[in-house]
Amino acid sequence: MSKVRVLVGTRKGAFVLASDGKREQWDISGPHFAGWEVYHLKGSQVDPNRLYASQSSGWFGQLIQRSNDGGQTWAPVGNQFVYDGVPGTHQWYDGTPHPWEFKRVWHLEPSLTDPDMVYAGVEDAALFRSTDGGQTWQELAGLRGHGSGPFWQPGAGGMCLHTIAVDPSAPQRMFIAISAAGAFKTDDAGKTWRPINRGLKSEGLPNPAAEVGHCVHRIAMHRSRPGVLFMQKHWDIMRSDDAGESWHEVSGNLPTDFGFTIAVHAHEPETIYVVPIKSDSEHFPPEGKLRVYRSRAGGNEWEALTKGLPQSDCYVNVLRGAMAVDSLDACGVYFGTTGGQVY
Numbered sequence: 001m002s003k004v005r006v007l008v009g010t011r012k013g014a015f016v017l018a019s020d021g022k023r024e025q026w027d028i029s030g031p032h033f034a035g036w037e038v039y040h041l042k043g044s045q046v047d048p049n050r051l052y053a054s055q056s057s058g059w060f061g062q063l064i065q066r067s068n069d070g071g072q073t074w075a076p077v078g079n080q081f082v083y084d085g086v087p088g089t090h091q092w093y094d095g096t097p098h099p100w101e102f103k104r105v106w107h108l109e110p111s112l113t114d115p116d117m118v119y120a121g122v123e124d125a126a127l128f129r130s131t132d133g134g135q136t137w138q139e140l141a142g143l144r145g146h147g148s149g150p151f152w153q154p155g156a157g158g159m160c161l162h163t164i165a166v167d168p169s170a171p172q173r174m175f176i177a178i179s180a181a182g183a184f185k186t187d188d189a190g191k192t193w194r195p196i197n198r199g200l201k202s203e204g205l206p207n208p209a210a211e212v213g214h215c216v217h218r219i220a221m222h223r224s225r226p227g228v229l230f231m232q233k234h235w236d237i238m239r240s241d242d243a244g245e246s247w248h249e250v251s252g253n254l255p256t257d258f259g260f261t262i263a264v265h266a267h268e269p270e271t272i273y274v275v276p277i278k279s280d281s282e283h284f285p286p287e288g289k290l291r292v293y294r295s296r297a298g299g300n301e302w303e304a305l306t307k308g309l310p311q312s313d314c315y316v317n318v319l320r321g322a323m324a325v326d327s328l329d330a331c332g333v334y335f336g337t338t339g340g341q342v343y
Contacts, residue, residue, distance in 0.1 A: 004326045005070070006334055007051065008342055009038035014053055016071040017342070021328055032074060033065065040321055042108045047115035052134060054105035054120075062104045064120075066134050077134035081122065083141070100124045100144070107321070109164035112171060121161030125152060125178040127190065140190035143176070148195060148212045155179035155215050155234075156280075162320055163219045167226040167243075175229065175244060180215035183231070185244050196240075199247035200233065217260045218320045222269035230272050230299070232262040232320075237274060239299050250299020255286045260320040266331040270298040273325075273333055275318040283338075284315040292335070309343065316341070 002021035008014065013031030036055045044050035051067040053074065065074045081102055103123045111117035116133040126144055128137040152159060163177035172189045175196070182197040200214045215234035222228065231238040231247065236257050238247040251257035256276045265271035272295050278286045285291060290309040293302040316337035323335040336342045 002328050004328060004332065005043070006324070006326075006342070007041035007043060007071075008336060009041045009053070009321075010336075010340065011037045012340075014038040014041055014055070014071075023328075023332055029071060032071065039104060039106055040108050042110060044110040044115045044118075045112055046110070050110070050115050050133075052108045052110065052118055054108055056104050062102075064105065064108075064134050078130070078132075078136045081120070081128050081137045081139070083126070083139045097150075100126070102126075103158065106160045106162045107164055109166065112166055112168055119164050119166075119174075121164050121176065123158045123160040124154075125159050125161040125181060127161055127164070127176060129190065142186070142191050143184065143193045146184070146193050146195075148181070151210070151212045152178060152181035153213060163216075165219055165221050165226075165229075167221075168223045169226055173226075173243075175219055175221075177216040177219045177231075179217065180213065180234070182212050182214040183216050183219060183244055196244035197247070198245065199240075200236075200238065202234065218262050220262045220264045220272070222264045225269045228269065228298075230262050230264060232259050232274060234258065234280060237262070237299060250295070252295070252300035252302055254293055254302050255291075259318070261318055261323040261335070263323045263325050263333065265333075266325050266327045267329075268296070268331075271296050272298065273323065274302075275323065275335060277317060283317040288312055288314050290314045290316065290337075292333070 006017040013034040015030035017026050019026045033055050036057050039054040041053050049070045051071050053065040055063050064077050066077045067074045101124050105120045105122050107121035109119040118130050120128040127140045130137045161178050165175040167173035173187050175185050177183045184193045185196045186193045195212050201208045202214045205213050218232045220230045227243045229240040236249050237251045239250045240247045254276050259274050259277045263273045274293050289311045291304045291306050295302045316339040326332040
């Protein structure tokens with residue numbers, strides 16, 4: 001019988017949830033790294049036993065942990081992130097220069113073909129790669145070397161590189177997203193990059209349609225159709241049908257188009273999920289009703305999914321890395337909240 005595993009990172013540690021194909025009873029392992037903030041957990045698609053975790057502590061800083069047995073045991077791996085040259089500076093909101101700092105790892109993305117290759121998106125926004133299972137890390141400096149860095153701004157959570165999507169049909173092509181800078185694309189495995197934000201508009205920028213500066217919250221793609229991308233922006237649900245070269249809005253009939261996360265159904269490339277949040281100043285569901293919205297048409301037409309979710313007095317948030325899908329025949333959709341619930 002098929003099995004499913006759900007990786008859960010929290011401010012109290014990491015948990016591994018496992019079940020059979022019925023997904024009715026769950027075995028829970030954890031908390032691993034009890035008392036530590038776990039920013040991201042991700043498993044290899046090549047080796048199901050290989051897991052990576054990004055954990056952070058006010059006392060000990062940023063650490064990367066690796067498991068080779070599906071999460072039963074963990075060991076720290078290399079935590080030296082080597083920049084190609086001086087980390088540099090960027091412009092803050094007031095226009096003054098501030099030094100680029102290494103603060104934490106927001107996102108870990110294992111290679112689709114090599115269990116020892118893994119990418120890391122960090123704050124302040126930069127991209128790193130390890131080719132030895134996380135033991136050593138080297139910056140893909142072409143991203144910050146693009147020249148647009150002085151126009152990147154920190155979002156409310158920091159200036160983070162939070163999304164890394166590798167094209168399964170062309171592993172040299174990757175997409176990344178930075179809050180608040182926008183989306184970028186490479187066709188040469190990270191040597192050179194260019195912004196892909198045409199069609200995005202962000203009120204508050206001196207030029208609302210600027211090449212960079214947009215607060216992108218999440219990007220999602222379906223493995224069978226990597227040329228189609230979906231985006232949850234600070235405001236607006238966006239779609240690209242040309243691998244990010246242009247975007248158009250598909251927010252449609254959502255109660256609000258603000259939110260943090262977006263995901264694509266495992267077997268239906270036109271079925272996407274979002275969790276609307278009231279606004280950028282009120283981080284809770286509209287009307288206190290926790291609703292996942294689904295579009296089976298790739299956007300514009302949305303329906304609320306509410307069965308089993310609280311429909312009154314609910315004031316949690318659902319952040320950018322807190323939704324995932326499994327690959328079983330009847331696709332499972334999972335999300336976690338800032339209140340500690342997993343649905």
